[in-house]
Amino acid sequence: MDLSKKTFHWMMTQRICLQETACYTNAVTQEATEEVSLDSPEREPILSDGPSPAITPVTPTAMLTPRMGLGTAEMFERSLDEIEEDDSGDTFDMHIAVSDPEKVGDGMNAYMGYKVTTKTSMTIFSKNETTVRRRFSDFLGLHSKLASRYLHIGYIVPPAPEKSIVGMTKVKVGKEDLSSAEFVEKRRSALERYLMRTVKHPILLKDPDVMMFLESSELPRAVSTQALSGAGILRMVNKAADAVNKMTIKMNESDAWFEEKHQQFENLDLQLRKLHASVECLVCHRKELSVNTASFAKSAAMLGNSEDHTALSRALSQLAEVEEKIDQLHQDQAYADFYLFSELLGDYVRLITAVKGVFDHRMKTWSKWQDTQLLLQKKREAESKLQFANKPDKLQQAQDEIKEEIEELEGKVQQGEKDFELISKTIRKEVSRFEKERVKDFKVVIIKYLESLVQTQQQLIKYWEAFLPEAKAIA
C-alpha cells in the first residue's frame, strides 16, 4: 500500500472522529480537543491536533473536501473492510521483541529506554527488520492515540501496561536491587505483549501511528500522557463524567445478542479476577516454599556436619544439596507461574475492561441517536405550533428557519442510526475476534505453563534418583 493510500485511510478516520467530536458537547475522547464545528469553512484540512496531541506528519496530497456528507460512514466502513480484505493474502507474520532496558539520564528526569525490534515479512512494512528505541511514555502515547481513534466506534483497543509511580521512582533513584530489576523485567515483558496484541488486530496494524511507532527512529514526546498534565486532568474529569452518564442511560436493548454478551463478559470479568487472585496467591506461596526449602537445606547441612556416623553424615549433606537444588527449581517455577500465567490473566482483566468500554460506547451512541430523535420531534411540534404565532410577517421566515433545522436534524437522526448500526456491527466482529484470540492465547500459555511444570518434575526425578544411592549407601 503506497503512502497516499495510507494517508487516505488515515484521513478518513480523522474525519469521522471530528464529526463525532462536534456532536458531543462534552469531550468523549480522552485527549484535550478543541471544539470543531463541521460547518466552519475555515477549518484546516490538515488536522494539526484533532484527537491526538502529538504531531503526526501528514502529506498534503490526496486532500479531500472538508465537508463530508452522509456518505462518510459508508465510505469509512467500506474502506475498513477493504483494509481487512486487502491483505488477506498477506498472512500475519510479525514478531516484535522489546529488549535491552537501559536507564537514560539521571535523577527524577531519568527514564528507561527499551529497544523495539520488529521482524516481519509483510509487505506493508518498508523493511523486514527494524529496530528503534522507545520509552514508556511513547507506548502510552501510542495507546492514547489508538484509543481516541477507535474505541468509540467499537474497536477493542488493547490497553497499555499500567503506570507505576513507586516502581519508576525506584528505578530513577538508581536503586539497583532485586525488586527494581524485577519491576523492569515485568514492564519489559508487558510492553512486548502489548505491542504484539496491538499488531495482531488487523485494523490497528494498519494505523499509521502504529507503523510510525515501529519504524521511525525519532518520535515526538507524548507529553499529554503524564498523569498531572492538563490532558491528564481532563482525562480524569471525563472519566468521572462518563461514569455518571453511564448510570443515567437506560437503553432499550432490542438485540438479544448484546444482552447475552454483556452478561457473559461480566461473568468472565469476575472469574478472571478470581483466577488472577488465586494465581498471585500461588506465586506468593511458591516463593515462600522456596525460602523455606533453602532454610531447611542449610539446617540439614548443619545436621550432617554434626552427625558422627560418616555415611549418614554424607547422606545428610547430600540431602541438603538436593534440597538446595529443589529450592532453585521452586524459584524458577514461581517465575514461570508469574510471567506465564499471572501476567496473562492480568492482561485479560484489563482487556475485558476495554471490551466493556466498547459496549458502553455503543450505549452512548444509541443515547445520542435517541436524543437527536427527541430533539427532532420537539422541532416538529414547534413547527406545527408556529401556525398559531401571531406575527404573520415573521411567520414565513420562522417557518423557513425551522424547516432548515428540521432537515438538518433529520439528517443527524439518520446519521445517528447509521452510527449505531455500524458500531453494533463492529462490536460483533470484534467480540468474535476477541473470543477466538482469547481461546488461542490461553491455550498457548497454558500449554507453555504445563510444559514448565513437566520440566520441573523431570528435574525433581533427576535429583532424587541421584540421591537414592547415597541414602542406600548408609551402612
Add this chain to the structure above:
Amino acid sequence: MGPRSRHTAQEGDTLCLLEINARSVSVDLNNDASLLIDIPDALCERDKVKFTVHTKTTLSSFQKPDFSVPRQHEDFIWLHDALVETEDYAGLIIPPAPPKPDFESPREKMHKLGEGEATMTKEEYTKMKQELEAEYLAVFKKTVQVHEVFLQRLSSHPILSKDRNFQIFLEYDQDLSVRRKNAKETFGSFFKNMVKSADEVIISGIKEVDDFFEQEKTFLLDYSSKIKDSTARAEKMTRSHKNVADDYIHISATLNSLSVDDNTALKKFTNVEGRVASDEELKLTELLRYYMLDIQAAKDLLYRRARALADYENSNKALDKARLKSKDITQAEEHQQQCLQKFDKLSESGKRELTSFKGRRVVAFRKNLIEMAELEIKHAKNNMALLQGCIELLKSN
C-alpha cells in the same frame, strides 16, 4: 507391608473409624514373636482418641495369648512417666512419650472452609473438603503411628518389656484412669522438669572421667539443637508445600468454571501435589521429630548419670568430712558405696543404651531417607505423566 487404610468419614469431625497397618519410624521392632503389639483400630470422638491396643504373646506372664484393650492418650503418658520415675531404669533410655493428638490445624481449616463456603463454587468446596478430610486422616494416621511405635519400643527392650506397669497397661481390661496421675502428681512432675532443665547446666559443667561419655555428651548436646532446628524448618517447608497444593485446587476450580479448556489433568495434578506434601511430611518431618524426642530421652539418660556422678562426688566429700570429724563414718562409707554402685550401674547400662541408640538411629534414617526419595520419584513420575497427557490433549484440540 505398606500402609493400608480404610475409613468412613462422616460430616464434620465427629467419628472416624480407621484400620491401619502403618510402617513405623523406628526399626527392629515387633521382631520378637514372644510379644507382638500393634494398634489395629482407633476411634476419634471430638477431642478424644481411643486406641485399640492389641497384644499377641507367648509369654506365660500374661493371662491370655491374644487380647485387646481400649486405651486413651493419657494412659500412654501415665505409662511413660511411671517408667521414667522407676529408679531401676535410670540407666536406660526411656522411649519418648508420644505427643498429644493435635487436630487443631485441620479443625481450624475446616472451620474457615465452612465460613468461606459462600464464595466458592460447589466443586471447589467439595475438593477443599476432600483435601481437609485427607489432612485430618493424615494427622490421625500419624498419631496412631507414634503411639504404636512407643509400645513397640518397649516390647522390644529386654528390660522394659518385663515392666509390671507395662503389663498392666497391655492387659488391664478396665479403665486405667483410676491409676493415672491426679492433678497434684502432674504438678509435681512439671516442677521436676523445671528443675531438670536447670540441672542440664550440670551435665555440661561436670568433669567427665570417661572418654566415651565425654564424646557422647558433646555429640548429643550439639546434635540435639541441630535436629530441633531441622525439624522446625522441615515442618515449615511441608506446610508451604501444602499451601501450594491448596492453591492449585482453587485455580483448577476457577479454570473449570471458565471452561477454557480441559483441565482435568490440572485437577489430578492438585491431587498428586497434595499427596506429595503429605508424604514428605510423614517421612521427613516425622523422622526428624521422632529423633528430636529420642535425642532428648538420651540426654535425659546423660543427665541422670551426671546426677549420679555428682551424688557420688558429694558422697566422697561427705565421707572425707566425716573422717575428719570422726563422726558417722560407717554411714558415710555406706552412702558412698551406694552412690558408686549406682553410678557404675548407670554408666554400664548407659553405654550399652547409647551405642544401640546410635545404631537404631542410623538404620531409621537410612530407611526413611530411602523411602522418601522413592516416593518423591514416584510422585514426580506420576505428575509428569499426567501433565504430558494433558498437554497432548490440548495440542490435539
